[in-house]
Amino acid sequence: MNKKNSKNMDRPELYGMVYEPTYSGATTFLRRTASRDLNGVDLVITGIPLDTATTNRPGARFGPRAVRLASTIMAWEKPYGLDFNPVDRLAMVDYGDCHFDFGKPEAAVNEMIDHISSIIDQGPGVLTIGGDHFVSYPVLKAYAKKYKEPISLIHFDAHTDTWEAGEGQDPEEENGRIDHGTMFYHAVKEGIVDPKNSVQIGIRTENPDTMGFNILDAPWVHKNGIEQVIQKTLEIVGNKPVYMTFDIDCLDPSFAPGTGTPVCGGLTSHQAMSIIRGLSGINLIGMDVVEVAPAYDVGEITALAAAHIAMEMVSIYASKPEFK
Numbered sequence: 001m002n003k004k005n006s007k008n009m010d011r012p013e014l015y016g017m018v019y020e021p022t023y024s025g026a027t028t029f030l031r032r033t034a035s036r037d038l039n040g041v042d043l044v045i046t047g048i049p050l051d052t053a054t055t056n057r058p059g060a061r062f063g064p065r066a067v068r069l070a071s072t073i074m075a076w077e078k079p080y081g082l083d084f085n086p087v088d089r090l091a092m093v094d095y096g097d098c099h100f101d102f103g104k105p106e107a108a109v110n111e112m113i114d115h116i117s118s119i120i121d122q123g124p125g126v127l128t129i130g131g132d133h134f135v136s137y138p139v140l141k142a143y144a145k146k147y148k149e150p151i152s153l154i155h156f157d158a159h160t161d162t163w164e165a166g167e168g169q170d171p172e173e174e175n176g177r178i179d180h181g182t183m184f185y186h187a188v189k190e191g192i193v194d195p196k197n198s199v200q201i202g203i204r205t206e207n208p209d210t211m212g213f214n215i216l217d218a219p220w221v222h223k224n225g226i227e228q229v230i231q232k233t234l235e236i237v238g239n240k241p242v243y244m245t246f247d248i249d250c251l252d253p254s255f256a257p258g259t260g261t262p263v264c265g266g267l268t269s270h271q272a273m274s275i276i277r278g279l280s281g282i283n284l285i286g287m288d289v290v291e292v293a294p295a296y297d298v299g300e301i302t303a304l305a306a307a308h309i310a311m312e313m314v315s316i317y318a319s320k321p322e323f324k
């Protein structure tokens with residue numbers, strides 16, 4: 001067998017960089033080994049290719065594949081400016097995608113919860129690649145079940161996703177429906193997420209009821225700058241177990257056009273990456289990057305931004321005391 005590419009198919013070592021041509025080979029996230037053996041694994045990458053909860057443009061079901069592909073260019077060098085390489089500290093595997101039957105949409109939520117639980121209950125954390133933002137809801141349910149307490153969120157987004165009824169829905173007709181703009185309303189109501197110790201960053205759409213979340217909206221970020229965002233966020237989450245969720249539409253459409261509900265006035269990729277890197281030291285238990293919809297992308301820049309954001313998350317996960 002030619003060992004010069006597709007090393008992620010049969011490479012026994014879970015640590016270290018993988019050198020092979022970016023344009024060739026089987027694509028896993030960051031060229032990590034494709035495996036469902038969780039023995040000795042610290043962090044699992046998995047995709048949830050579901051996009052049936054979108055209010056506008058669908059297509060995020062192709063997000064996991066696009067982000068994995070974009071990440072191949074980052075597999076052979078350390079993130080710039082870091083004094084360590086996360087792949088030397090973390091044993092990571094690409095677990096493949098969550099399976100659900102698109103002919104049984106009502107079963108998908110439990111399939112997603114079971115998928116995540118089956119990983120985290122064995123020990124490793126998970127980096128999930130969406131999918132529309134609804135997928136964070138079953139992921140958080142799995143996390144809340146494991147940790148037996150409400151989870152703190154660091155939530156990057158143009159939208160609060162705490163609408164009661166959802167975009168375009170008559171607010172008088174709330175009927176328990178959950179979509180990618182209402183799931184954090186339900187997550188708070190169900191006690192899965194603790195809004196007091198959570199923060200939403202980059203918001204730039206109106207929502208009269210913010211459900212008690214701390215909000216550093218996009219104008220605040222632009223006015224006060226990266227360092228202030230880091231400081232405020234660290235104060236809010238403290239030592240709590242924290243889950244980080246990044247809707248790629250937090251970035252301005254000039255950096256991330258390939259998404260379902262873009263809003264102008266957002267963060268630059270520099271701002272987002274610097275904020276995440278500055279949060280090193282938090283008690284990060286899991287994370288996701290969602291809403292990459294490659295059909296609306298231009299030059300793959302959205303998928304590339306998502307891959308870089310994911311890499312920054314992996315880096316702060318690798319900064320946890322147990323991996324140093």
Ligand SMILES: [Mn+2]
Pocket residue numbers: 133157158159247249250261
């Ligand atoms: Mn959003």
